Amino acid sequence: MPRNIRLILALPIGLALSACGDDSGAGSDATSRGARDAGSSGTTPGSDAGASDVDGGVVEDGGAGQGAGSRVMRIMPLGDSITQANADHPSYRRPLYLALEARGMRVDFVGSRNRNHAGPNPFDDFDRDHEGHWGWRADQLLEQLPEWLVGYTPDVVLMHVGTNDMFQDQTVESTLAELRAIVDELRKDNPRVTILWARLIASTRRGGDVLIRALNDGAASLAGELDSAVSPIRMVDQYTGFDPRALTYDGVHPNAAGEAQMADRWLEAIEAL
Secondary structure, three states, X not given: OOOOEEEEEEOOOOOXXXXXXXXXXXXXXXXXXXXXXXXXXXXXXXXXXXXXXXXXXXXXXXXXXXXXXXXXXXXXXXXXXXXXXXXXXXOOHHHHHHHHHHOOOOEEEOOOEOXXXXXXXXXXXXXXXXXXXXXXXXXXXXXXXXXXXXXXXXXXXXXXXXXXXXXXXXXXXXXXXXXXXXXXXXXXXXOOOEEEEEEOOOOOOOOHXXXXXXXXXXXXXXXXXXXXXXXXXXXXXXXXXXXXXXXXXXXXOEOHHHHHHXXXXXXXXXXXX
């Protein structure tokens, strides 16, 4: 039986409760020693409580594989509300899944959830499992990550984490330390994990984009430090060319065009593995 490949999608970690994870409305919400760029270019845990998450959309092992091979790719989208999306938006996960499927790649999105914020995903034509948590910061994701990883072992992580930290007055330095710890936890679970680490998308929030750019620069340096031949890290540039005035519905969360652009960047990075 072929070895499974598991991918984790990671998005900016908890868009701030006040900034992008507010429950009050639908709109709130490398290579050696240097990671190469790929692609062109506080809420409390359980704010979604009440909606039971059940497993769904699992792709069985065996049969046709990715491209010319025979592997099932297990992909875990990891992040905050940008990864999860609200009940009116499918998130980048849907166009990414459909694009991978259209290319003949057998994929299995994994995660402890399959619902969006405040309701189900508006589409049921793709694997909806994910690890996106509305309003969560990096430290909150880090705290729960070991428990989540009991249920699956991703081989590839798509990580878009840190937006809420910048919105919730966390420092760049403390957030980078937490991102380092997230990488450590992923590697404890799978020493050969590949991490696709996103430069966070831009935002129109007050002063937030300045901090996001600073975190992106720090993350690129940290990814280069942590990159290894056994467990490679690739930076995925979700920031360049992302105009939050045109590609979000509230200055933070992607609209359909923004979700499609994010999916394209992830897809390019995955195909380059």
